[in-house]
């Protein structure tokens with residue numbers, strides 16, 4: 031056995047020499063810049079400029095900078111690139127400046143360069159002017175380097191005169207935001223598809239797991255666990271179409287509207303040119319808003335889209351609620367399913383595992399719903415020709431898109447794909463349930479079913495056993511009723527003597543029929559739409575579709591028998 035360390039050992043040894051002090055931080059060098067407010071030093075290496083620096087000081091709110099959403103910065107760079115190309119094509123921007131701006135923008139768009147140079151808080155006053163100026167300054171300073179000049183030598187390439195030429199924050203910022211919505215919507219669609227796929231796989235895996243359906247948290251009638259998963263997947267799948275459709279709202283932009291939508295300071299050809307250039311740069315088929323004054327202040331598209339995200343959040347939260355309920359227990363709860371144990375649940379209760387992933391989904395949904403309320407209030411805040419609260423809308427929209435995307439992947443990978451079913455337990459619950467008596471209703475009537483249910487409740491017995499003991503039905507009939515397919519779908523035992531329209535079609539197309547009673551058709555029509563003879567034009571058409579060509583039933587009365595060849 032090795033000797034135990036001597037507690038007093040350090041007392042008799044010399045202290046080790048202290049480590050050398052850390053090197054002093056390099057001395058920051060500055061360049062001087064000026065704006066409307068005055069002169070100020072800006073770090074010499076910074077690509078951002080004086081207006082960005084002021085905004086950093088002014089808006090210290092969320093701690094979330096613009097760089098938190100690279101897709102927004104990419105979108106801003108695309109807008110600036112498109113504007114430079116349009117200005118150059120229309121003869122307002124020299125090639126050398128255009129080339130420098132385009133290259134700087136491409137570095138942002140393609141390489142995601144200079145993200146750290148966008149440090150301004152996403153929530154800011156000024157309707158996004160600080161964000162727009164941040165982009166103008168970074169692109170100008172990088173452009174200057176490309177032109178062989180020093181940062182800050184704005185006489186060669188100016189943030190306002192050149193990079194912001196023919197533009198205002200009020201068309202640049204919402205246009206970039208619209209592009210960013212489209213860029214963020216695609217990943218969300220992929221994430222929802224991924225979740226839907228996993229739910230479908232589980233629906234197939236659990237298609238034979240019989241379990242209790244529940245309404246108002248009380249035992250209802252049987253279903254399969256596969257049906258439950260399929261219900262969730264189809265519920266989400268319906269939203270995919272809307273996500274694709276509603277994103278198209280953002281394909282209409284207000285570039286060229288400049289300050290208030292009157293297009294001041296633009297060439298008459300500019301709006302069409304910049305819209306075309308931005309479509310090419312972004313790969314999105316964009317069009318100019320028909321009324322730029324309206325488009326400058328209206329946030330309605332963001333509101334609709336946010337409502338759609340709120341709806342998705344509500345759906346995800348419902349699924350998360352169901353998962354928490356179905357996995358509750360394990361010994362004192364429903365315990366239909368087991369969620370994967372992804373981490374220990376309790377610091378004090380050994381063995382406890384909590385449904386942390388669905389809980390996180392629930393909280394994501396609550397946050398999204400809260401953000402949607404903030405977006406609603408901000409959209410309402412538009413006054414006259416502008417909505418000053420656009421930054422709040424953009425911040426919350428981008429947050430919601432990101433959170434929902436991540437929540438779908440988290441729920442899929444860390445929960446859904448690893449769920450297992452407690453088949454024996456769920457089946458036992460079905461056979462011991464009172465609700466199963468519902469399946470006997472059509473065969474023994476509500477009164478006898480109620481009596482059997484009541485007796486089962488009072489004695490703790492099993493309703494099926496009671497029905498058997500009371501001699502209500504033969505053993506064979508009981509077994510037929512208790513067939514899993516009959517319990518979890520429309521009952522084959524309840525198929526009446528009259529064939530359904532589908533069956534009738536099948537009969538008439540696939541077998542040789544020589545004689546058909548016309549009242550048979552009428553009955554079928556009665557069953558389908560509930561109306562009584564005389565024939566309606568629709569039923570007349572329907573009968574004709576079953577008859578050989580040329581044979582025409584009378585509209586006023588139905589012949590008793592129609593001969594078919």
Ligand SMILES: O=C(O)C[C@H](O)C(=O)O
Pocket residue numbers: 156157158159162197198199200289416
């Ligand atoms: O920055 C601009 O171009 C305009 C600004 O948002 C404003 O309307 O005050």
